[in-house]
Amino acid sequence: MDVERIRRVLDSLMILSFLILCGLAGVIVLTESSLTSKTVSLPFAFLFISLATLAVTGQIDENPAGIDRHLIKWLLVCVFGALLSAFIFTLS
Structure with a gap:
């Protein structure tokens, strides 16, 4: 496997997910919704x-x-985090 290519993909994914996080946080702040x-x-x-x-x-x-x-560890951790978020979202 090409380590440098994988690092670039992971860096891009990290930046993209952080930008999405900032966008969602901005929407929450601008709409002044309650933090549930x-x-x-x-x-x-x-x-x-x-x-x-x-x-x-x-x-x-x-x-x-x-x-x-x-x-493999990264994939398992990300799946666990996404499932945990989905579980919390559906319970509330």
Whole structure:
């Protein structure tokens, strides 16, 4: 696998998810909606993905040989965060 290409894709995903988080937070602030678990769960998912991607990118920098293991862990963590957000959204 090309480590540099994977790092660029992960960096782009991290930036994109952070921009979506900022946009959603801006919408919440501008509409002055109350902070319930429904309004916070979607931005939380994008924050979670952005932070998980940042952590995995750092791990890949330290140990490029274990990139497969790092990507599998990253995928599992992101799926867990998205499912947790969806679960909180549906319960409220």
